[in-house]
Amino acid sequence: MxxxxxxxxxxxxxxxxxxxxxxxxxxxxxxxxxxxxxxxxKQMVFLRGAIRRYxxxxxxxxxxx
Amino acid sequence: MTTSSTDAPKVTPEALEALRADMLRxxxxxxxxxxxxxxxxxxxxITALAxxxxxxxxxxxxxxxxxxxxxxxxxxxxxxxxxxxxxxxxAEGESLDSAFDHLFKANEHWTPAARPTxxxxxxxxxxxxxxxxxxxxxxxxxxxxTARVFMMRxxxxxxxHEICTTLSISMSNCHVILHRARNGLRRCLEANWFSGEAxxx
Numbered sequence: 001m002x003x004x005x006x007x008x009x010x011x012x013x014x015x016x017x018x019x020x021x022x023x024x025x026x027x028x029x030x031x032x033x034x035x036x037x038x039x040x041x042k043q044m045v046f047l048r049g050a051i052r053r054y055x056x057x058x059x060x061x062x063x064x065x
Numbered sequence: 066m067t068t069s070s071t072d073a074p075k076v077t078p079e080a081l082e083a084l085r086a087d088m089l090r091x092x093x094x095x096x097x098x099x100x101x102x103x104x105x106x107x108x109x110x111i112t113a114l115a116x117x118x119x120x121x122x123x124x125x126x127x128x129x130x131x132x133x134x135x136x137x138x139x140x141x142x143x144x145x146x147x148x149x150x151x152x153x154x155x156a157e158g159e160s161l162d163s164a165f166d167h168l169f170k171a172n173e174h175w176t177p178a179a180r181p182t183x184x185x186x187x188x189x190x191x192x193x194x195x196x197x198x199x200x201x202x203x204x205x206x207x208x209x210x211t212a213r214v215f216m217m218r219x220x221x222x223x224x225x226h227e228i229c230t231t232l233s234i235s236m237s238n239c240h241v242i243l244h245r246a247r248n249g250l251r252r253c254l255e256a257n258w259f260s261g262e263a264x265x266x
Contacts, residue, residue: 003173012244016218016225036180043251046187051219055197056087059127 002030007037011044074126076117081110084127088134094201095138095216097209105141109134139221142213146232149210154234154242157208161249181251184259196258203253207246214239215246 002010007030010023019027031038074080085106092102113130120129168179175181190196204212214232217223223231229239 004175005169005173009244012247013240016243036175039181039183043181043184050191053191056090057131059125
């Protein structure tokens with residue numbers, strides 16, 4: 001069973017490299033039982049999505065200054 | 066109006082000038098040097114105007130100009146990171162690492178106070194200008210070299226292999242630095258923008 005700390009590293013690395021089959025299984029097993037790490041995953045996904053839409057660099061921004 | 070496509074976007078001095086503020090904000094965030102950022106934006110605008118006839122009108126003027134700016138930023142970052150050693154990343158990451166360690170109990174599970182919270186529907190935040198000011202402030206608070214690696218990955222969208230090679234750091238070190246940056250950023254946003262109840266795990 002992975003610790004929350006290990007999961008934190010895996011969730012970050014998942015954004016930079018494909019995780020292995022075992023890593024993915026261990027991760028899902030942990031997430032199924034841990035609300036904190038599930039929130040962390042959502043936060044990590046949100047961060048990436050937010051930067052992809054960083055307003056000064058994007059054209060579809062709803063609020064041009 | 067010319068005989069060619071009547072309403073296609075054109076690279077005009079006016080169109081470029083309208084982009085200056087956004088370009089400056091982007092470049093300053095990436096470079097952490099307002100003078101360098103200003104010079105770079107100026108150069109980019111001049112380049113864009115000189116190459117105006119190469120603009121095919123497939124993308125918007127803004128997307129096209131930002132692609133030029135992005136390349137200029139990457140070149141500057143590569144130049145600047147040449148003098149940074151693996152030890153420099155570790156040294157500047159110390160306080161972030163120690164703060165991170167304090168989020169966990171001895172068994173490496175979250176302490177109740179540090180458990181990541183539910184940010185609700187964070188998409189709402191993206192529409193708020195104030196959110197982006199907090200976002201910029203949180204990014205600026207990250208240590209310089211750590212932030213640079215993160216910017217290369219997320220804003221300039223280089224893959225981690227390319228980043229490692231460029232910065233001469235190992236892949237595992239690269240992952241540690243990116244984790245450090247992401248965790249620092251999300252903790253800062255959690256404290257300064259999203260405040261919710263810590264969930265019962």
